[in-house]
Amino acid sequence: MxxxxxxxxxxxxxxxxxxxxxxxxxxxxxxxxxxxxxxxxxxxxxxxxxxxxxxxxxxxxxxxxxxxxxxxxxxxxxxxxxxxxxxxxxxxxxxxxxxxxxxxxxxxxxxxxxxxxxxxxxxxxxxxxxLKRKSWLxxxxxxxxxxxxxxxxxxxxxxxFCMTPVLLAVTMFFWTPSHFWSFAIVHREEYAKAGIPMLPVVIGDSKTARYILLNTILLVISSLLPSYFGYLGIFYTVTAIGLGAFFIIRNIQLLSNTSKEIAWKNFKASMVYLGVLFLAVIVDVIVR
Structure with missing residues (x-):
């Protein structure tokens, strides 16, 4: 048993x-x-x-x-x-x-x-x-x-209804493509073999890297909305800006080199980004 x-x-x-x-x-x-x-x-x-x-x-x-x-x-x-x-x-x-x-x-x-x-x-x-087997969306x-x-x-x-979780949910929404498309670059051949139309399979690694960067910019903007509307304070704001810069730099590295090694580093960076960002939410709530 x-x-x-x-x-x-x-x-x-x-x-x-x-x-x-x-x-x-x-x-x-x-x-x-x-x-x-x-x-x-x-x-x-x-x-x-x-x-x-x-x-x-x-x-x-x-x-x-x-x-x-x-x-x-x-x-x-x-x-x-x-x-x-x-x-x-x-x-x-x-x-x-x-x-x-x-x-x-x-x-x-x-x-x-x-x-x-x-x-x-x-x-x-x-x-x-x-959708998984039918669309890159x-x-x-x-x-x-x-x-x-x-x-x-x-x-x-x-x-x-409360705005704070809604804004954090938006951030989570934008985080997912940057996270998973990096993973999909690493495993593009396997997804293609299985007939799964992940974005790198459909448009290639280089174009996917551009989409990742564009999405990450939207992600960073969305992460600052709780600060802009006054729901979170200075600790969260500074952390979000620093993390955003870190993740965008990683994305730019992927844009210039779409190797599996760099894509994997970008994937791991996305996990660090979300984990630390959400920890910053908790710390900000505690210290305010």
Whole structure:
């Protein structure tokens, strides 16, 4: 039984789900006007992890055919044969998803449930089923899944409309293409082999690098909107400017050299960018 359960764990993409959950917590902290409720944080983490894990498990099941083609994903549980290709992952995904909606609705509020539902829907259905194999726009629209996590966090502080989580969700939206297109440059041949129209497959690495730079400029501008409208303070502003300059420089390096090595460095830089930026949100809220 322990071996069987161990084989199921990779279905949940815990690193990605942890990033999504961290984004939700940032949304909660940024929206809270008073002290943050520990119980709210705990229930938000639980519900977001379950919802994102459910969407990830569904993604593993639906993509088992292309995962078997790409070397990067051949060792995932279903294509590797660690677990069979029956509908067990779908059952696990359904249980986790229902549990996430139940916990968020009863322990938090209906708006948290709605945002978690929409986030899972976008990733599992809009991205995985509809767009991933059909359009280079897949990751742009699919990136809304992460934005809904931020909105879920904001809603856990108050179900009423608040601008701070909306602006952070916009930042998350613009971050995703710069992050994933860099990754797609590194794995362009594998995506092409599997018939997945990621942007570098469709237009090549050089043009993709230009799109990445353009998108990152929009990302940096969006990251400064919370400061411009007065929702976050000087610590966040200085950090956002510094991180933006750092990431744009990385993008320019990729523009001049689209090798896999530089693309991978840009991909890693995008992770540093978002992690430190969202940490700056938390610190700014604490020190203000």
């Amino acid at each position: 322990q071996i069987s359960l161990k084989h199921y764990f990779p279905l949940f993409k815990f690193r990605i789900c942890s990033l999504i959950t961290f984004s939700a917590v940032v949304g909660l902290i940024a929206t809270s006007s008073d002290s943050v409720s520990i119980s709210n944080v705990a229930f938000l983490i639980l519900a977001t992890m379950m919802a994102s894990s459910a969407a990830s498990a569904f993604n593993h099941y639906f993509d088992m055919d292309i995962d078997a083609v790409m070397k990067r994903t051949q060792k995932r549980p279903i294509p590797s044969g660690s677990i069979d290709n029956s509908r067990k992952p779908l059952f696990v995904a359904a249980i986790l998803f229902i549990a996430a909606i139940f916990v968020s609705f009863n322990a938090l509020n209906y708006m948290v449930s709605l945002h978690l539902f929409l986030g899972a829907l976008v990733y599992a259905v809009v991205y995985t089923v509809w 897949n990751i742009i629209i699919g990136g809304l899944a992460g934005s809904f996590a931020v909105l879920a966090g904001g809603a856990s502080a108050t179900p009423e």
